[in-house]
Amino acid sequence: MMIAYDKQPHIRQRLLQAYHKDKLAHAYLFYGKSGVGKLEVAKWFAKLLFCKQVGETGACVTCSVCKRIDLGDFPDVDIIQPDGASIKVEQVRQLKESTHYSSLENKRKVYILNHVDTMSISAANSLLKFLEEPEQDIYFLLLTEHKDKVLQTIQSRCQLIPFVSISSTIIEKDLIDRSVPSHLAKWISLLTQDSQQALEWAESDTFFEFHQAMLHWAKLLYENDVTSFVYVQTTLAPFIQDKALAFVGLDIVSLYMRDVMLSAFDVSNVHFKHKSMGHQEGFSTKDMFLFIAKAKERLYANVSAQVCYETLSIDIVRL
Ligand SMILES: [Zn+2]
Structure with a gap:
């Protein structure tokens, strides 16, 4: 699914200026985290070079050329993805051959190589x-x-373009524009800076159920409820077999605890207001965040997620 908002406006602006001044480089290296819009900007760049109706803000995005580039169905724009785990020398060879077969109306060619770090040494040398x-x-x-x-030799031949992470405010707004309930949109925007990931979560029933379950567990923990231990086995275990989700779950607990505590003081930068549940007897904020950090360390050290969660439950209920 395409992202509705314009990611990386500064980079687009910079490339557009170079285009209008006829100063485009022949090779660019776009680098940055997953979900920051590298592939989208690359396609946008390709449209700029082939669209017949380029205006002030770039290609028209509605003509048949622009649409075909979006769909990956335009002969002079090749998107090369790793074949299995890496980009292979054979793929680069094919690319070389294809430069001799441009379509009739265009001599121009754009090659987009995604995950270029996965190139084999021979592929890299060939490129x-x-x-x-x-x-x-x-x-x-x-x-x-x-x-x-x-x-390094490849980097030195390219103009380097760093892609910055997308702010949580932009991710939240984009999700709300797509009719994601605002409460969930806010949560997701606080949990990831990867806009592609954010969309996947927003559209996933599993993520929704997981999020609900995690909030319930966080509440049990805050209330020093001993059933929080059993809840890991009965409800959370199937979700946290996915290690990435297990990490996200701990972030949900942290954010929940932060907000519950801040709500008690009526401060303004609370993400979600909670009815004050009162300060738990003997409850130490410092210890709790320490325990959550420890649970994360264990997860990194490959302790099973269920054990990490159970240990966290015991640690907190003992507080
Ligand atoms: Zn167009």
Whole structure:
């Protein structure tokens, strides 16, 4: 699914200026975390080069060329993804051959190489030869989440473009614009900076159920309820077999505790207002966040998520 809002407006602006001044580089390295819009900006760039109705803000995005580029169905824009775990030398060879077969109306070609850090050494060397002798109308957009893993020799042939993370406010607004209930949109925006991930969660029933279950568990923990231990086995266990979700779950608990406590003081930067549940006898905020941090450490150390959660439950109920 495409993102509705314009991600990375500054980068688009910079590329657009270079385009209008006829100063585009032949190779760019877009780097930044997952979900910050690298592939979208790369396609946007390709449209700029092929759309017949480029205006002040870029390509028209509605003509048949623009639509075909979006769908990955335009012959002169190739999007190369890793074949299995890596981009293979064979893929780069095919790319080289295809430069000789441009469509009739265009000599121009755009190659978008996604996850370029996964290139085998031979593939990288093959690509390097290409970058060393740039041809007039051929453009390379190399995309990576791990710039450090891209050969220095390749980096030095590219103009480097860092992609910044997208703010939680923008992610939240985008989700609300897509009719995601505002409460859930807010939660998701606080839990991830990856807009693609945010969308997946917003559309997933499993995530919704998991989130509800985690909030219930957090409440049990806050109330020092001994059933919180059993709740891990009866309800949370199937969700947290997914390790990524197990980490997210701990973030949900942290955010919940933060808000419950701040709500008691009626301060303004509470994410979600909670009815004051009163201060728990002997409850130490400092210890609780320490226990949550410890649970995360255990998860990193590959202790099973269920054990981490059960231990956290015992630690907190004992407080
Ligand atoms: Zn167009």
